[in-house]
Amino acid sequence: MTHSEQPDDQQQVRTCEKCSQVMVRLGEIRRSLQSTMCVYRCYNCNNVVVELK
Ligand SMILES: [Zn+2]
Structure with missing residues (x-):
């Protein structure tokens, strides 16, 4: 992917x-009722990010 505008949908x-590069969302980890963590992975460099929602 080269330069592309952020799609709204x-x-x-x-x-x-x-x-x-754009990371792919692998899934969500629910830790409690109010706290969910999202796991993202970059398939270009194998970087993995866990983000609190
Ligand atoms: Zn990457």
Whole structure:
């Protein structure tokens, strides 16, 4: 993917901070009723990010 504008209909897209490629959301981990963590992975450089929602 080269330069592309952010699509409106795509939700929860995250950009890799290492290589700027789009990361794929692998899933969510529910830790409690109010806290859910999202797991993202970059298939370009294998960077994995866990983000608190
Ligand atoms: Zn990356």
